[in-house]
Ligand SMILES: CC(C)[C@H](C(=O)O)[C@@H](O)C(=O)O
């Protein structure tokens with residue numbers, strides 16, 4: 284198989300972690316006889332510095348000619364005070380919308396050797412294995428009108444039936460490949476958009492009689508993610524609820540720094556990125572933990588290229604390195620030897 | 635002092651827990667020489683059954699003639715399939731809006747003897763003492779248009795500057811009486827309403843130089859409530875974010891069943907209610923935990939009547955009963971003797 288991958292390192296530790304992930308990707312290519320052509324593009328803060336826009340046309344073009352996108356991270360204090368259109372995260376929102384990356388997959392898995400870093404009791408989180416499927420191109424993020432007047436401000440939460448249908452279908456399909464359960468999260472007792480959402484789920488579930496379905500209000504979901512996270516398999520929800528719940532879910536197992544994500548389109552084209560930020564305080568020092576970006580490459584292999592075995596090879600290697608007690612600075616206990624980004628990546632490569 | 639209180643027991647365990655709380659209120663009245671005239675009204679499911687509406691005019695009138703409202707809880711499976719306008723929670727939304735109860739105060743305090751029930755590690759939550767101040771009469775809950783078309787559904791997130799100003803001021807005033815810190819939660823990088831929100835906080839903070847202010851994005855707040863809840867004092871946010879975050883916060887200390895809430899107006903008039911639900915499975919069996927409703931009465935004494943000492947007397951009594959190891963069924967460990975609602979209430983009265 285031959286694939287072209289657009290790599291957008293972004294800001295802060297983005298360049299280091301994408302470099303590590305590309306290294307692993309190339310090792311997988313050699314081992315499984317695939318060719319991955321990697322080309323680099325600009326996004327976020329460094330794009331603002333160079334091109335005066337967080338998402339230059341060159342980058343869009345590069346991505347258009349590629350089969351998938353690997354993103355590092357964007358943002359940093361340097362651009363925090365910029366006007367809205369010159370903020371790094373606008374690049375992120377724009378690329379999602381431009382490529383219609385409507386399905387954001389955010390898996391959360393308990394890693395036994397990392398549970399000690401969890402704020403939750405081990406017995407509550409040790410069996411967590413869930414995936415939040417967040418709608419990424421609709422709702423309050425892009426609804427019009429979104430405006431200011433002298434005395435008030437307005438945002439619009441709008442969903443078409445079609446937009447809901449495709450994300451709900453995605454969730455059902457993912458559940459089939461996992462534990463067979465979908466929790467649909469809405470605020471049906473308050474929002475019109477949630478009533479439509481719930482109707483679509485009720486309609487779609489007829490096509491997936493093998494999948495168990497439950498509806499949950501967003502406030503209740505915010506509680507259950509803390510009190511009983513093991514009860515979830517696939518959680519599907521709209522954009523803003525998904526933003527909040529996926530971040531909440533990302534901290535329960537203590538593995539925030541190692542969680543990957545995928546943002547995909549119907550045809551499989553997708554963007555893959557770690558969910559952690561740019562960590563400007565440690566950027567450029569070889570201290571960053573590349574696990575999340577490496578696992579994002581694993582997701583790319585599976586969801587964009589259908590390479591399940593190759594994906595599993597990476598996931599197993601990462602887990603093995605953790606189990607052998609090798610950590611970067613963010614995860615190491617005082618007694619552990621601390622590995623640099625490169626050293627840790629090489630351990631994964633060895634596995 | 636002579637005050638008139640409208641008691642709306644509602645559904646499920648509502649009647650039992652309000653009865654317990656009224657008992658404590660009358661004991662406080664005798665002890666501190668106040669007269670509390672209590673009158674009862676209908677709301678929620680039982681009002682639907684009797685009056686075919688979740689908020690009858692009789693109830694509105696009763697509340698209008700009162701100095702504060704004590705609410706039990708509303709809802710239950712019996713009314714779950716009703717059309718939107720005949721659902722118990724519509725009574726709740728309607729009474730909030732009718733009386734302009736714009737400030738929802740949701741304190742979360744770690745109770746040492748209940749920490750064992752927390753899903754979080756003790757060291758993470760043992761010093762939690764925060765209050766979520768949720769805007770309760772604006773935003774997505776009441777914004778127009780909120781409508782359906784053939785192919786889509788719309789909700790509107792709207793805030794006037796005035797609406798934001800009064801809730802932000804409330805938060806600053808509360809912070810002054812607490813630890814002196816306000817965390818304002820928004821989604822400033824996406825929403826116009828959040829930009830206005832942040833501007834108002836920046837403006838208002840000039841009047842409170844003694845209060846420390848931080849801005850936090852809602853996704854980040856959802857994480858920090860789990861990873862570092864002790865860092866919060868007063869958290870102020872809009873209606874929907876507040877709904878989600880206050881429920882998330884309510885489970886971190888293991889004391890969900892004992893948390894009170896207040897929904898107040900500028901002039902001090904307010905509605906007080908436990909945050910737990912109607913628990914239809916145990917209704918009418920004398921098993922319900924009345925602590926949250928009793929503590930809601932304590933909030934009423936403080937926030938609506940300015941009776942700080944009386945409020946403290948109740949809070950101390952409740953804590954003492956917990957510390958002495960007396961629990962209702964929901965909180966008891968296998969080794970504990972289980973007290974009924976009445977027995978537990980009498981322990982509080984004795985204290
Ligand atoms: C940066 C921000 C606009 C973005 C979002 O809210 O979608 C981020 O929080 C995320 O979840 O990827």
Ligand SMILES: CC(C)[C@H](C(=O)O)[C@@H](O)C(=O)O
Nearest residue numbers: 472473502723724726727877
């Ligand atoms: C019942 C529901 C409409 C209500 C809300 O969302 O406000 C409830 O969740 C609450 O927080 O009091």
